[in-house]
Amino acid sequence: MQSYTEENYLKTIYHLAEKTINVQTNAIAEQMQTKPASVTDMIKKLADKGLVDYIKYQGVTLTEIGKNTAIDIVRKHRLWEVFLVDKLNFKWDEVHDVAEELEHIKSIELIERLDEFLGFPKADPHGDPIPDKNGRFAKTQFIKLIELKIGDQGTITGVTQHSSAFLKHLEKLGLTLGKKIQISDVTDFDGSVEILLSDKQVNISREVAKHILISSNGKN
Amino acid sequence: MQSYTEENYLKTIYHLAEKTINVQTNAIAEQMQTKPASVTDMIKKLADKGLVDYIKYQGVTLTEIGKNTAIDIVRKHRLWEVFLVDKLNFKWDEVHDVAEELEHIKSIELIERLDEFLGFPKADPHGDPIPDKNGRFAKTQFIKLIELKIGDQGTITGVTQHSSAFLKHLEKLGLTLGKKIQISDVTDFDGSVEILLSDKQVNISREVAKHILISSNGKN
DNA sequence: AAAAATTTTTAGATTTACCTAAAAATAAAA
DNA sequence: TTTTATTTTTAGGTAAATCTAAAAATTTTT
Ligand SMILES: [Mn+2]
Ligand SMILES: [Mn+2]
Ligand SMILES: [Mn+2]
Ligand SMILES: [Mn+2]
Numbered sequence: 001m002q003s004y005t006e007e008n009y010l011k012t013i014y015h016l017a018e019k020t021i022n023v024q025t026n027a028i029a030e031q032m033q034t035k036p037a038s039v040t041d042m043i044k045k046l047a048d049k050g051l052v053d054y055i056k057y058q059g060v061t062l063t064e065i066g067k068n069t070a071i072d073i074v075r076k077h078r079l080w081e082v083f084l085v086d087k088l089n090f091k092w093d094e095v096h097d098v099a100e101e102l103e104h105i106k107s108i109e110l111i112e113r114l115d116e117f118l119g120f121p122k123a124d125p126h127g128d129p130i131p132d133k134n135g136r137f138a139k140t141q142f143i144k145l146i147e148l149k150i151g152d153q154g155t156i157t158g159v160t161q162h163s164s165a166f167l168k169h170l171e172k173l174g175l176t177l178g179k180k181i182q183i184s185d186v187t188d189f190d191g192s193v194e195i196l197l198s199d200k201q202v203n204i205s206r207e208v209a210k211h212i213l214i215s216s217n218g219k220n
Numbered sequence: 221m222q223s224y225t226e227e228n229y230l231k232t233i234y235h236l237a238e239k240t241i242n243v244q245t246n247a248i249a250e251q252m253q254t255k256p257a258s259v260t261d262m263i264k265k266l267a268d269k270g271l272v273d274y275i276k277y278q279g280v281t282l283t284e285i286g287k288n289t290a291i292d293i294v295r296k297h298r299l300w301e302v303f304l305v306d307k308l309n310f311k312w313d314e315v316h317d318v319a320e321e322l323e324h325i326k327s328i329e330l331i332e333r334l335d336e337f338l339g340f341p342k343a344d345p346h347g348d349p350i351p352d353k354n355g356r357f358a359k360t361q362f363i364k365l366i367e368l369k370i371g372d373q374g375t376i377t378g379v380t381q382h383s384s385a386f387l388k389h390l391e392k393l394g395l396t397l398g399k400k401i402q403i404s405d406v407t408d409f410d411g412s413v414e415i416l417l418s419d420k421q422v423n424i425s426r427e428v429a430k431h432i433l434i435s436s437n438g439k440n
Numbered sequence: 441a442a443a444a445a446t447t448t449t450t451a452g453a454t455t456t457a458c459c460t461a462a463a464a465a466t467a468a469a470a
Numbered sequence: 471t472t473t474t475a476t477t478t479t480t481a482g483g484t485a486a487a488t489c490t491a492a493a494a495a496t497t498t499t500t
Contacts (some may be wrong), residue, residue, distance in 0.1 A: 005487065025448055038488055042450055045486090057448060057495055088333040098327045107318045113308040245478055258458055260479055265456095277465060277478060387454065447496070454489070464480080469474070 002051075004104045004136040007073050008032065010051060011040050011103075013062055014070035022059035068135055076111055077103040078124035083114060085125040092125040092176075093167035126167075127158025127177050127213060128135065142213035143182075145193065146206065153182045158213035173202045175212065222271075226325045227293050228252065229262050231323075233282055234290035242279035288355055294330055295351040297323040298344035303334060305345040312345040312396075313387035346387075347378025347397050347433060362433035365401075365413065366426065373402045378433035384387060386431065393422045395432065 002010070012031045016023045025043070047054040051066035062070060080102040084090040090098075112133060115121075122138075123129055129137040142158055156179045159167070170176065174197055184201065185194035186209045191206035204212075222230070232251045236243045249256045250409040267274040271286035282290060294439040304310040310318075332353060335341075342358075343349055362378055376399045379385070379387070390396065394417055404421065405414035411426035424432075 003486080026446090034487095035489065036448065037450080039489080041487075059448095084330075088330070088337055090329075090333070094329075098325065098330050101327075102322075105318065105321050109310075109314075110304075110308070110318050113310070117308055146223075219310050223456080246476090254457090255459065256478065257460080257480080261457075279478095441500100443498100443500075445498070447494100449492105449494070451492080452490090454487100456486085456488105457484105458486105459484070460482090462479105464477100464479070466477070467475080468499105470472085 001106070002049075002069065002073065006041070006046065006049075006051075007069070007104055009039075009046060010062070010066055010070040011023070011073045011077075013052065014067065014074065017062060022061060024059045029059075065180040071131050071135040073103050075133075075135070076105070078128055079111060079114055079118060080120070080131045081124045082118050082121045082130070086118060086121075091167075091171070093164040093171065095125060096162050096164075123158075125177070126162055127156075134164070143216055144210060145214050146209040148193075148214060148216075150182045150183050150186060152216065153180070154214035154216040155180050156212060157215040159210040159211055160213065166208070169208065170212070174200065175202070181214070182183060221326070222269075222289065226262070226266065226269075226271075227289070227324055229259075229266060230282070230286055230290040231293045231297075233272065233280060234287065234294065237282060242281060244279045248280075259430055275303045276316055291351050291355040293323050295353075295355070296325070298343040299331060299334055299338065299341070301344045301346070302338050302341045302350070306338060306341075311387075311391070313384040313391070315345060316382050316384075343378075344395070346382055347376075363435050364430060365432040366429040368403045368413075368434065368436075370403050370406060372436065373400070374434035375400050376432060377435040379431055380433065381431040386428070389428065390432070393424065394420065395422070395424070401434070 009032065012028055013023050016027050016031065020027075025036050025039045028043075029039045030156070031139050034142070043052065043060055046052045046066065047060070050063055051069065052062055052203070054060045061159045077099045080099040081095045084095040084098060085092060094126070097161070115133070120132075121130055127140075127142075129140055131137040140158070143154070144160075145154075145156075147183040148154065156175060156177055159170070161167075175181075179197060182196040183193060184196045186192075191209075192203055193206070194201065194203050229248070229252065232248055233243050235253065236247050245256050245259045247303075249259045249261075252259070263272065263274050263280055266272045266286065267280075270283055271289065272280040272282055274280045297319045301315045304315040304318060305312060307358075323388075335353070340352075341350055347360075349360055351357040360378070363374070364380075365374075368374065376395060376397055378397070379390070395401075395415070399417060402416040403413060404411040404416045406412075406413070411429075412423055413426070413429045414421065414423050
């Protein structure tokens with residue numbers, strides 16, 4: 001059984017490991033809003049428990065057990081987010097912090113029944129895949145909106161930024177999950193992108209375009 | 221903002237205060253499954269925070285703020301219990317431990333929306349009243365089944381014991397909330413009570429009868 | 441290959457929530 | 471009203487998760 005804190009470390013390491021093989025102490029510290037010295041302490045503890053492999057100065061990787069534990073926490077987090085949005089009518093930008101707490105409730109029965117109650121959803125309100133009870137989920141192969149060319153079409157299926165400010169911004173522009181879009185122009189000056197929606201046309205900054213994921217329906 | 225632990229102490233003191241004015245250190249320790257010395261430490265801390273009034277060797281009482289905080293935790297606990305039973309199909313004997321964790325999730329918005337989602341229930345699966353968002357609830361005036369006389373009728377509306385063993389036992393006997401009963405006999409030998417249900421007749425021990433609450437529909 | 445910069449670890453403290461053992465206060469019995 | 475029993479508090483310590491400051495290792499630059 002892991003503590004609330006250990007679980008948060010495992011989840012953070014899991015997400016960071018999606019970018020780099022060996023996860024660095026400083027990266028964990030930044031993500032967890034703590035100090036590198038504290039991270040070193042915790043890494044040693046997790047290594048003792050067999051949840052991470054650790055070589056001094058070389059960063060950490062999750063062991064099989066550590067990875068499974070992390071995936072289970074991610075599963076809980078995303079299922080609770082679905083609950084909050086689908087059942088309690090929260091907006092997609094309001095659910096993260098509460099799910100951050102709910103993900104630590106320890107009851108296998110609870111989460112399996114919640115999964116069933118929600119109809120075994122495949123993705124959370126931000127388009128992220130929800131692992132099943134065996135930890136399996138489809139590795140979604142999305143393309144970043146920023147990488148699309150003029151004329152390309154697709155459907156918004158995810159975001160890589162979960163801050164309330166960012167999500168509210170998308171909401172206001174009408175860029176929500178499931179919306180079909182087409183790139184109508186890319187500005188030379190600042191790289192901002194002009195997007196054609198069914199009813200209107202919106203302009204988004206390069207920065208925003210970086211964090212939107214598109215499932216492409218083929219070129220043009 | 222209180223810690224998980226402080227909240228549990230406040231809730232325990234609140235429940236104990238329903239029996240005695242001044243709550244004793246040892247009573248808290250027993251309820252919290254901890255040592256009296258630890259209780260003294262925590263009491264001092266709660267007193268410093270203005271959540272309890274405390275005189276050395278004289279026990280504690282909740283301040284207005286402390287009481288409101290406790291009631292809010294009780295509200296959360298009971299609402300989550302309703303959720304688990306009504307929405308996730310848990311049995312009434314399976315919900316306590318999970319609710320014990322869920323009650324500490326800190327989000328006013330969450331609990332208000334949950335309340336609404338559940339249809340503003342007035343009582344939890346054990347018949348205990350659910351405080352509204354202002355902390356108000358009807359002081360239910362139930363009588364213990366053990367106090368009924370032969371011929372008395374009533375409806376089961378609560379229990380004063382939440383252990384799984386006890387609740388499963390009641391379930392098996394068909395003694396669930398809302399059931400109408402009539403006392404058909406009280407055994408001299410061991411004080412056990414014979415109860416008439418709509419369809420059958422069951423015999424319960426004195427000990428069981430002590431923990432069932434009845435809303436009486438008048439004598440005989 | 442040194443020097444400089446960055447990253448990471450150690451050393452030593454702090455805070456929270458516990459504990460045991462012993463002392464002090466209060467309540468009950470003789 | 472002593473003596474005895476019970477309750478409660480203090481004293482001193484532990485473990486988890488932090489922190490700051492300084493030392494050590496690694497990486498990058500010159
Ligand atoms: Mn978390
Ligand atoms: Mn999400
Ligand atoms: Mn609790
Ligand atoms: Mn209950």
